[in-house]
Amino acid sequence: MAVAHSLIANRRLWTFHGGIHIPDEKSLSNGAPIAPIALPSRLVVPLQQHIGAPARVIVAVGERVLKGQMIAEPTGLVSAPVHAPSSGTLVAIESHPIPHPSGLMAPCAIIETDGEDAWAELPPPMTDYPQLDPELIRERIRWAGVVGMGGASFPTSVKLSPGTDRHIHTLIINGAECEPYISCDDRLMRERSGHIFEGVRIMHHLLGVKQVLIGIEDNKPEAIEEMRLALAETDMHTYTEIVPIPTLYPSGGEKQLIRILTGKEVPTKGIPAQVGIVCQNVGTAAAVADAVLEGRPLVSRVVTVTGRAIANPRNLEVPIGTPASDLIAHCGGYRETPRKLVCGGPMMGFALRDADTPITKATNCVLALTPEESPAPGPALACIRCGRCAQACPANLLPQQMYWHARAKDLDRVQDYNLFDCIECGCCAQVCPSHIPLVQYYRYAKTEIWSREQEKRKSEQARARHAAKQARLERQEQERQAKLRKQKEALAAKAKAQAKPETAAKQQASAASPTETANDS
Amino acid sequence: MLTAILAIAALAVLFGLMLGYSAIRFHVEGDPIADQIDSLLPQTQCGQCGHPGCRPYAEAVARGDDDINKCAPGGEATILAMADLLGREPVALDAEEKLPAVAFIDPERCIGCTLCLQNCPVDAIVGAAKQLHGILSKECTGCELCLPPCPVNCISMVPVTEEISGWRWPFPSTPLKETAKSQPERAAA
Ligand code: SF4
Ligand code: SF4
Numbered sequence A: 001m002a003v004a005h006s007l008i009a010n011r012r013l014w015t016f017h018g019g020i021h022i023p024d025e026k027s028l029s030n031g032a033p034i035a036p037i038a039l040p041s042r043l044v045v046p047l048q049q050h051i052g053a054p055a056r057v058i059v060a061v062g063e064r065v066l067k068g069q070m071i072a073e074p075t076g077l078v079s080a081p082v083h084a085p086s087s088g089t090l091v092a093i094e095s096h097p098i099p100h101p102s103g104l105m106a107p108c109a110i111i112e113t114d115g116e117d118a119w120a121e122l123p124p125p126m127t128d129y130p131q132l133d134p135e136l137i138r139e140r141i142r143w144a145g146v147v148g149m150g151g152a153s154f155p156t157s158v159k160l161s162p163g164t165d166r167h168i169h170t171l172i173i174n175g176a177e178c179e180p181y182i183s184c185d186d187r188l189m190r191e192r193s194g195h196i197f198e199g200v201r202i203m204h205h206l207l208g209v210k211q212v213l214i215g216i217e218d219n220k221p222e223a224i225e226e227m228r229l230a231l232a233e234t235d236m237h238t239y240t241e242i243v244p245i246p247t248l249y250p251s252g253g254e255k256q257l258i259r260i261l262t263g264k265e266v267p268t269k270g271i272p273a274q275v276g277i278v279c280q281n282v283g284t285a286a287a288v289a290d291a292v293l294e295g296r297p298l299v300s301r302v303v304t305v306t307g308r309a310i311a312n313p314r315n316l317e318v319p320i321g322t323p324a325s326d327l328i329a330h331c332g333g334y335r336e337t338p339r340k341l342v343c344g345g346p347m348m349g350f351a352l353r354d355a356d357t358p359i360t361k362a363t364n365c366v367l368a369l370t371p372e373e374s375p376a377p378g379p380a381l382a383c384i385r386c387g388r389c390a391q392a393c394p395a396n397l398l399p400q401q402m403y404w405h406a407r408a409k410d411l412d413r414v415q416d417y418n419l420f421d422c423i424e425c426g427c428c429a430q431v432c433p434s435h436i437p438l439v440q441y442y443r444y445a446k447t448e449i450w451s452r453e454q455e456k457r458k459s460e461q462a463r464a465r466h467a468a469k470q471a472r473l474e475r476q477e478q479e480r481q482a483k484l485r486k487q488k489e490a491l492a493a494k495a496k497a498q499a500k501p502e503t504a505a506k507q508q509a510s511a512a513s514p515t516e517t518a519n520d521s
Numbered sequence B: 001m002l003t004a005i006l007a008i009a010a011l012a013v014l015f016g017l018m019l020g021y022s023a024i025r026f027h028v029e030g031d032p033i034a035d036q037i038d039s040l041l042p043q044t045q046c047g048q049c050g051h052p053g054c055r056p057y058a059e060a061v062a063r064g065d066d067d068i069n070k071c072a073p074g075g076e077a078t079i080l081a082m083a084d085l086l087g088r089e090p091v092a093l094d095a096e097e098k099l100p101a102v103a104f105i106d107p108e109r110c111i112g113c114t115l116c117l118q119n120c121p122v123d124a125i126v127g128a129a130k131q132l133h134g135i136l137s138k139e140c141t142g143c144e145l146c147l148p149p150c151p152v153n154c155i156s157m158v159p160v161t162e163e164i165s166g167w168r169w170p171f172p173s174t175p176l177k178e179t180a181k182s183q184p185e186r187a188a189a
């Protein structure tokens, strides 16, 4: 303990540009321990809950599945499998709304649970992992379908294999949980700190880093204390440090946290590995421990159910695929009709249009806001060029300029201002005195650019196929011509051959005529 | 000083020669303007512009023989892009904009005549004489050229279902009228 404290006292912290102070609203939900939820009769498990290629179903419809059984396998390097969150029957693979701002449907595996919650046979625990080939451990993490649980849902096994050409020296564990209302990581750190450290130890081993920094915002003193106590019980304090950081939104952004803890700037459009750092969320660490030490795939997660419209806000341990409405019901339902149901936090989340939308690996919060909590914003006024947005932007961008170009639909210019470095944190819109929905413009511009790139690829493909067809037609035409010519020649030759005996006969008949013989030869 | 000037001058001459040489050596055949226009066209190859495909239309526009507002599948976005490229004023589309769709062959009714297959500009139809034909919907550009030749009228166009990967956040409604800042999704529904 003493060692850890002295280290903390010495650690220098940096600040990132901008950021805003907003009421954290955490006390609404962080008082009660994580509770289990009754198993729903129907689970809707999306086949793509990660960034990368979608998983491919490997179980036939109608088959019985067991909890933890893989029902869809990864289809590429950057991909993740999906496991049955409980035992039952796979009744269908069909389109169902998933948590996504579009509200569109995507393929999901529908499982009717049998209530037994019977586990499939699991792979053996790898308690001796320090002696094992790191590739085996990564393979296990990949098999378990572990993805980043802070919201990005990037396959963890990929992030844990940064390649030999990159020297990774620091592992940062993100326990900042900077977004208001959300408290699942807070509860996880308070209740399962030992588990988190097991996961951290495994990741430390896999990456071979010199130091591990665990950043926690100082509005979570209980979590900081609990994590410190747990750390003191391990032998990890020689390389691990719990670092309380000032509460300032969005300190939990990957690049912002790296800046606070190390002073390093991740290059624009770059990734942390470029500056020798890998960042993982505390929930991900716990999932890694489950996978490696217990052979358990990722089939459930902790979700914060909160907002003043919820009767008893709290954190729940929820099987993946449980409808959001079940979570709300478990927390006593609505106290009053919410103005808005949000998936994620109030700053970076998106509206849930359908309360039956299932919980996925990336869902950290279901938020039901009352009209008082989220009043309809005033009408947007013209930009007065006050520059407050630029002061608040944690990514050091020029939100006002991006807004002008996005509004003019000038997608090239808006990219000149590093649009893709925008983390959509909403600080700029929050401080804008003209109530301009700035983030909406950036989201529009980003997705419009992606979609145009996709269309471009498609039209390139069509062009190539059209050109190939034309080339083929031309070749066929040439071949036909060639054939025709050959046939003609053959015909001519035949005619000649037929004509020859005649001429020969003629010649014999009129051998005296020298002109004809000359003509013939 | 003199050597420096001479050195720079020599370098300038050298680079000039190199540039001149590469301009001749690596000269690209074809019409670069037509190429650029062609790259903006959607490559549906439908002929709605009155030309037998996107490339011929691009060439016609490059020659100044046709307007920039004839491509229906490209819609407003293509007109704007062409206007931008050619420095012309954007004009309204001279056709109706359609929602993206792909062709579908009714397997019950297809007689395997191969007529549609011959007409598909991008080889998106697979089949053989007297065999059921099928459409590779990923490759189909929705040009509708396969519809008229079918003697039993068994090909129909089905709208493309919107996929999450190609989904776009809606453009925020005009600032002054903006009211529901936090609910763009609903506006889009
Ligand atoms: S904060 Fe709003 S009004 Fe001020 S410069 Fe930025 S966009 Fe314009
Ligand atoms: S939403 Fe984007 S532009 Fe606005 S403050 Fe955040 S990072 Fe900066």
Ligand code: SF4
Pocket: B041, B042, B043, B044, B045, B046, B047, B048, B049, B050, B051, B052, B053, B054, B055, B057, B070, B071, B072, B073, B074
């Ligand atoms: S209308 Fe457009 S898509 Fe169709 S052939 Fe002409 S340029 Fe191509």
Ligand code: SF4
Pocket: B102, B103, B119, B120, B121, B122, B123, B124, B125, B135, B139, B140, B141, B142, B143, B144, B145, B146, B147
């Ligand atoms: S299948 Fe029909 S609609 Fe589709 S590209 Fe071919 S001809 Fe056009």
